[in-house]
Amino acid sequence: MLALAAFLLCTITFLAPPRDARAFCGFYVGSAGATLYNHASQVAMARSGDRIVISLMNDYDGPLDRFALVVPVPVVLQKGQVHIGDRDLFKKLDAYSAPRLVEYHDENPCEFIRPLAEAAPAGAMAYSGAVSMSRERAKALGVSIEAEYAVGEYDIVILSAKESGGLETWLAENGYQIPSGASRALEPYIRQQMKFFVAKVDLKAQKRTGLAYLRPLQFAFESPKFMLPIRLGMINAQGPQDLVIYMLTREGRVETTNYRTVKLPTGKEIPGYVRDEFGDFYKAMFNHQVRETDMRAVFTEYVWNMGWCDPCAAPPLTHDELRQLGVFWLDDYPGTQRYQPLIMPGPSNGSVPVTLTRLHIRYSADTFPEDLMFQETEDQENFQARYVLQIPWEGSPNACPAARNYLDDLRIRRFKEAQELADLTGWDVDAVMKRVGLPRTPDPSPWWQHIWE
Amino acid sequence: MDAAEKPACSQTDSVTGVIRRWMPSDPRVFQILFLGILLGAGVWLRDFSLRPAQIILTFASALCTQYVSWLLNPPKSRSFRSAIITSFSLSLLLRADNLTAHPLAAMAAIASKSTFRFRGKHLFNPATFGLVFAICALPGGWISPGQWGHDLAAGGWIVALGVLVTTRARRSDISWTFLLFYLGGIAVRVLWLGQLWPVWAHQLTNGALLLFTFFMISDPMTGPNARPGRITHAALVAAIALAWQFGFYLNNGLIWALFLAAPAVPLWDSVWPAAKFEWLPQGDRYEIATPIDARSGGVSAVHDHIPRAAA
Numbered sequence: 189m190l191a192l193a194a195f196l197l198c199t200i201t202f203l204a205p206p207r208d209a210r211a212f213c214g215f216y217v218g219s220a221g222a223t224l225y226n227h228a229s230q231v232a233m234a235r236s237g238d239r240i241v242i243s244l245m246n247d248y249d250g251p252l253d254r255f256a257l258v259v260p261v262p263v264v265l266q267k268g269q270v271h272i273g274d275r276d277l278f279k280k281l282d283a284y285s286a287p288r289l290v291e292y293h294d295e296n297p298c299e300f301i302r303p304l305a306e307a308a309p310a311g312a313m314a315y316s317g318a319v320s321m322s323r324e325r326a327k328a329l330g331v332s333i334e335a336e337y338a339v340g341e342y343d344i345v346i347l348s349a350k351e352s353g354g355l356e357t358w359l360a361e362n363g364y365q366i367p368s369g370a371s372r373a374l375e376p377y378i379r380q381q382m383k384f385f386v387a388k389v390d391l392k393a394q395k396r397t398g399l400a401y402l403r404p405l406q407f408a409f410e411s412p413k414f415m416l417p418i419r420l421g422m423i424n425a426q427g428p429q430d431l432v433i434y435m436l437t438r439e440g441r442v443e444t445t446n447y448r449t450v451k452l453p454t455g456k457e458i459p460g461y462v463r464d465e466f467g468d469f470y471k472a473m474f475n476h477q478v479r480e481t482d483m484r485a486v487f488t489e490y491v492w493n494m495g496w497c498d499p500c501a502a503p504p505l506t507h508d509e510l511r512q513l514g515v516f517w518l519d520d521y522p523g524t525q526r527y528q529p530l531i532m533p534g535p536s537n538g539s540v541p542v543t544l545t546r547l548h549i550r551y552s553a554d555t556f557p558e559d560l561m562f563q564e565t566e567d568q569e570n571f572q573a574r575y576v577l578q579i580p581w582e583g584s585p586n587a588c589p590a591a592r593n594y595l596d597d598l599r600i601r602r603f604k605e606a607q608e609l610a611d612l613t614g615w616d617v618d619a620v621m622k623r624v625g626l627p628r629t630p631d632p633s634p635w636w637q638h639i640w641e
Numbered sequence: 642m643d644a645a646e647k648p649a650c651s652q653t654d655s656v657t658g659v660i661r662r663w664m665p666s667d668p669r670v671f672q673i674l675f676l677g678i679l680l681g682a683g684v685w686l687r688d689f690s691l692r693p694a695q696i697i698l699t700f701a702s703a704l705c706t707q708y709v710s711w712l713l714n715p716p717k718s719r720s721f722r723s724a725i726i727t728s729f730s731l732s733l734l735l736r737a738d739n740l741t742a743h744p745l746a747a748m749a750a751i752a753s754k755s756t757f758r759f760r761g762k763h764l765f766n767p768a769t770f771g772l773v774f775a776i777c778a779l780p781g782g783w784i785s786p787g788q789w790g791h792d793l794a795a796g797g798w799i800v801a802l803g804v805l806v807t808t809r810a811r812r813s814d815i816s817w818t819f820l821l822f823y824l825g826g827i828a829v830r831v832l833w834l835g836q837l838w839p840v841w842a843h844q845l846t847n848g849a850l851l852l853f854t855f856f857m858i859s860d861p862m863t864g865p866n867a868r869p870g871r872i873t874h875a876a877l878v879a880a881i882a883l884a885w886q887f888g889f890y891l892n893n894g895l896i897w898a899l900f901l902a903a904p905a906v907p908l909w910d911s912v913w914p915a916a917k918f919e920w921l922p923q924g925d926r927y928e929i930a931t932p933i934d935a936r937s938g939g940v941s942a943v944h945d946h947i948p949r950a951a952a
Binding site: 351352372375376379411412413414422441442444445446447448449453457481482554557558563565566567568569 | 687690736737738780781782783786787788789790791792815825833834835836837839840842843845885891892893
């Protein structure tokens with residue numbers, strides 16, 4: 189029996205190794221990508237006007253013959269509207285937009301300061317299921333096979349249905365293991381005249397690709413609905429799921445209209461030891477933010493013009509890569525045809541008519557009762573989830589008169605950094621203090637100590 | 642005279658009577674207090690993405706425009722309260738990535754009161770006009786309806802509904818009727834789609850709906866004068882809002898619905914003539930002007946309401 193799992197997640201936990209990409213104000217020292225999360229899916233949506241291109245990144249790691257994907261879509265998709273994407277595009281999007289750790293070095297208090305470096309996170313998704321078709325039987329069940337074709341390693345069927353019971357029966361009869369409750373979840377989409385995009389893997393075609401994984405599916409269509417169906421994937425979800433959405437838009441930042449969209453804490457100074465465990469830190473911080481918002485908010489991790497970055501965790505995507513992700517409107521801007529994004533161009537010479545909004549959602553059936561509805565705002569203000577390591581100057585207190593004051597301030601600062609880390613992550617403050625080698629409370633030198641020095 | 646415009650207080654020993662005695666005679670004072678708390682909570686407890694300068698500029702622009710419009714067209718009485726309420730509503734709903742959108746929207750909102758008039762009433766609720774003006778004509782502006790969170794929105798609903806019940810606010814019938822039609826329409830949709838009831842309840846986390854119900858559609862200056870007119874208008878606005886959102890999948894349905902339905906108000910007023918509402922605070926006394934013929938727009942009689950004295 190084949191298993192059906194729409195928007196189900198598989199996970200590989202991994203932390204990208206520290207990279208040494210030199211950027212404007214420091215060094216990129218590591219990143220925490222979307223693949224950090226268990227049960228994480230990644231979706232890219234390029235949208236301008238009513239035209240939408242959706243790319244679904246799938247990290248399904250089960251048997252390929254058990255894989256199937258069911259996605260509600262607003263229109264019948266013809267063969268030319270479906271495309272197989274490149275998984276590397278998601279890796280590049282993730283690397284470019286992931287939350288980052290930046291490192292700065294304190295200046296020698298006896299001379300002057302010098303700035304420094306940075307790190308970032310990632311996501312994944314998968315589905316499962318299968319198909320065999322008898323048009324007569326389908327018709328009897330009120331299910332219409334609107335189109336069927338093969339694209340790459342996928343066999344695709346577009347279904348419409350009159351009622352959810354018939355669709356559920358059809359899916360079951362065609363080899364899909366339907367989780368209980370599927371009918372109820374399918375019903376609202378059928379009532380809204382939505383179609384169902386059903387894909388399974390053609391094992392022979394998949395073998396010919398020579399790849400050990402499934403490539404992302406992409407579809408292009410026109411619809412006034414700017415939304416993402418997430419309810420169907422909750423049918424057989426075991427616990428909360430993570431979803432990372434990359435929105436590529438022409439005008440500005442994207443936010444949800446039916447849920448709070450919250451920017452993550454950013455620019456916080458945290459203790460230096462986090463450098464080696466940035467992934468753990470970011471996961472703990474994200475968990476804490478989810479708890480603080482009762483798992484009812486959508487988090488913004490990154491908003492930036494796609495032509496540049498400051499500092500860059502990875503280079504922006506090229507014209508060709510953006511086009512592959514469905515950014516069709518770049519051709520309307522002849523000047524961007526030959527643009528080659530640089531690691532650190534300024535906004536004046538690097539901006540392109542594409543804003544990337546990276547949204548990270550952890551959702552459960554209880555806390556996200558509706559599908560996600562979006563709006564593109566005209567907000568062009570850049571945002572990045574960025575955490576700062578301030579590396580202390582290592583010198584003698586006797587190096588100069590200013591050195592002692594610096595070291596006193598440093599001691600206070602280290603307490604503040606440890607407290608900040610505990611506040612951000614919900615970690616026990618005593619444990620953090622212990623980890624950074626500080627007593628529970630700051631013990632500054634007595635106020636009178638330097639009076640007569 | 643409209644039953645809903647009876648004095649807001651009466652002699653009673655009940656809890657609501659006590660609350661009513663202590664409520665300010667002009668409901669706008671309460672509205673300002675409520676909106677101020679809501680804005681404060683939003684700015685401090687939530688990421689409203691609103692800069693302090695934008696709030697200050699909104700108020701400065703609205704108050705200045707109000708003052709200039711008084712100079713150009715001297716009124717019988719002057720009060721900045723309505724302009725303050727408009728400023729709060731704009732601050733709560735309008736977002737912009739620049740410092741010009743808020744003051745320009747506030748200016749347009751207040752100016753619309755003296756620009757778009759029909760038979761002695763201004764046509765558009767000022768905040769509604771300002772919001773539509775901002776999203777249509779000003780670069781970098783948008784409306785953020787979903788940034789409140791369920792807890793803040795829940796608190797707002799409890800307080801707003803509670804006060805509405807305990808004070809029997811005049812002309813609140815339009816708020817109740819609108820809620821009935823709008824939430825009823827969504828309930829029908831939820832039933833028809835076979836969705837779960839939390840989807841219906843989730844609508845209440847929309848901060849725009851809260852502000853809209855109690856501070857925009859309830860605006861007595863721009864709503865129909867008679868109760869049948871108000872009920873008809875509430876139904877029309879709810880229908881447009883539902884069609885806008887669920888038929889055409891467009892955003893900001895509530896704001897657009899009130900804006901688009903505004904020209905129908907004179908029609909309701911001619912079908913169901915009644916007293917035109919006036920804010921005429923005089924010390925503790927609170928007056929409502931009653932024209933003999935609402936279609937003339939003239940004021941021919943004034944009834945004193947002395948809420949505190951009655952208490």
